[in-house]
Amino acid sequence: MRKKIKIHIIFLFLTHVLLSQQDPAFNYYMFNHQSVNPAYVGSKNYTTITSVYRSQWSGFEGSPITQTASFNKPIRSKNIGVGLGVLNDKIGPLTTTDISIDLSYHLRLNRDGSYLSVGLKFGGLDFGINSEMIQTNQPFDQTFFIQDDKSFFPNIGFGFYYYSQKIYLGFAMPRVIDHAEIGNQKHYFFIGGGLINLSDLWILRPSVFLKYARGSSSVYDFSSLLIFKDIFWIGGQIRSSIFSVLPDGGLEGSYAFLTGVNINKNISIGYSYGFSSSKNKALNLGTHEIILRLDILPKVIGLLRSPRFF
Template identity: 30%
Template sequence: MKNIVFIILLVCLLPSSLLSQGYQQYNHYIANQGLLNPAYNGTRDVISGLMTHRSQWISMEGAPMNQAINVHGPVEDTNIGLGVVLQNDAIGFSNTFDAMVAASYKIELDNRGKRWVSLGLQAGVTSFIFDGTKAITGDWNDPVFQGRTSTVGFNTGFGAYYYATDYFVGFSIPKMLSQSFDENTNEFKNKFDFQNMAMFLYGGYVFDWEPVKVKPTLLFREVYGAPLQFDVSCNVLLAETIWVGMSYRSTSNIVFLSEFILNRQFTLRYSFDYALNSLNQFSQYGSHEIGLQFDFSFNKRPGMRSIRYF
């Protein structure tokens, strides 16, 4: 019965999703800034990498599932940063895979190394596969569901990132091209469409509240013609090794966040989010996200976690 309900929900939502530029959703969006904003790549002092897996709406067939890898670092003795972003997004009958190369350039604002602005670009390819034959629909003549199609096309994005010792602000459009269904040709096409771009504006602050550190953050996501979405979070650092926190998403989700600093090189993250709306009747086990971050240096400086805590 749950699977039938999910198919009904998916078919109802699919037309609007095909006409909008989707982008992966992560609970630890601040820790995943390299995926969200190309300008973030290379802003840390070490070679930094991240692996993330997210399973959404556990127990529902065809529910969203995401995997991502981001590796980035600075080019020695320059203000240039480089990064690689790989993301896989599966939902229902569709699968999207992005492979991007990012580059950033940092500009020092105060001559003391305490305030910087970074501008970034990324470019690569997006592969999109849609298998409409798996759909259960009453309209047998709907061309969207009459076959399996795939497209591979160029994609690009940009971003800006301003940061200091204890706060940061970022803006990005990670993907400027989208896969939209063309009713004239009955095919999916990769095309530039401002109305389908996902835009992100986010920021945060880290302050001392002895004996702990507190990190409130806020993220806005905007797609033209869709309601403005936001995430508001707050994390607390305990004993310099464990972050715990909570987040609220405007789509009516509550999120429990945790982060474990294993040592100077590795950090493990886990989060659980649960729908507060009627969706929880069909996804009683919520959504789960796990990630592993590593920090290394190829010179004599030891790998370490950024003093900025973001």
Template identity: 30%
Template sequence: MNIRFIVLISIILSTGFLHSILGQQTPIFADYNYNSVVFNPAHAGFYESTDIIVNARGHLNGIEGSPRNIGLSINTPTNAKNVGLGGGVYSDQIGVSRMTNIFGAYSYKLFFNSDRSTWWDYNPHVLSFGITGGMIIYGEDLLSLEIKNDPKFARNINALVPTIGAGVFYNRERIYIGFSAPNLLGDSLSSEDNVNISSPFYLLTGYRFFATRFKEIMINPSMLIKYVSGAPMQVDLNTKINYKNKFEVGVGYRTNASVNFLAGFRISNNCRVAYNYNQALDNNPMSTHGIVLNFRLNEGFSFR
């Protein structure tokens, strides 16, 4: 039997077409720590300089139809100190289904001070509000499955789904917390009636503390919770250890029974790279390799 058919049928039987596809949009450990603007527009323009992220994962998997994604996002402050902008495009694929999300984000920030927690880490005391809007391009190549005499597989599905979302983010020296809903409309404005896209909700929180008196090593435990109506709540629990933004390592656990490992280092003052490995548990052989390239302009990752 065609492996792509097996993957698709498994999706249908477990949680339905779009619940499984949406599950792949939740960034794994490397992604959500580097690229929060993807699911929370309040993070737009958080850094003092323009931040550019290129990420990809799943493309080295040997199983046909397994999840994979690729994305590009830009996150930048503006001349107006309180305003930040962000935007990007990312594409998720599993089996014969593909979802491409194009979005733009705007944030307005209330700064309480401009202090940094250390001489190498930008970490303002700020409350930020954000809105986002964009478009999901959704497609299912059902005809490639060659399933006969079933009207559900008689034609491919192609749909455009406008999205609007909002988020809030609070950051202080040691703690941060954010709540967001990047697609409040769900599929209500979809160009196709047979598309079922629910509205995901995210809660991200974390704590920072230093392992040395000179504040050279930062330890950052964090948690990302995702909730979608009709699907089990998903929780990512992670801890990252960072040495002066020169290199970092991390480990995490996701409640769908998988573990994550991260290793990253700074290539130059303006560029860093991170490798992420995800391994499914419960006798599941699926493993995923991911890469993140992070470019930051001007001062880059080395502060005064």
């Protein structure tokens, strides 16, 4: 039999999901642009497969667990990119599975390798509630009676993406259709970053990620990775409301440590550990995130459109 969780924990989760985290947040957003921006697909000269596992508030029964897998490749003869993404998010009794097909067109702006792309996202969200996980103090309490339910909600999204050898900027709206019945609404995302050569051995990669949703907190992430000889990286991240320079005691505030290694020219793996700045000590149990990426390089790759760290 599945574990039971108390109703006040359910309310905490529902509040967090509906008000501040309708779309899951990733510490490794800088390696996972496709999850929000369809214009990213095809921006490399090779096929990329990415998988992320995220366990938030580890040790807290019913805490959020998110898995995502994505595939994208360029069709160079047509200047287009195609991709497929699957995301599964489970929090308490709620489970959502998001499936999307991404298409993009890439316009070369100059001979220096700068491009502007536009993308479309087509798919849908499967939403389910498992009432067996809800336990009240009073048996058969009709106040909290919820029937098991699964529903499918269609979706369309779009995005823009500018990139060169050293910088990238993007804007995306991955969910255009509101579904008020499940508290799902439009999100707006901005992402930007670049590469700064510090020496022959070290590269600095700063990046920023902004998220806005009507009726919810506007949140920013700032990350900085220090990369050694294209072999491994180490860095840090802060997440906070845009109205606060540093994370405060709100649910959205957090700090994270990131590290990873390029095992070879095809395989990269990264790990992140984060902790909340919330005054609610129950949320300070740590968040773990693992990313695995496979780059399927052609035999002759020539000049890559964008570095592997994009």
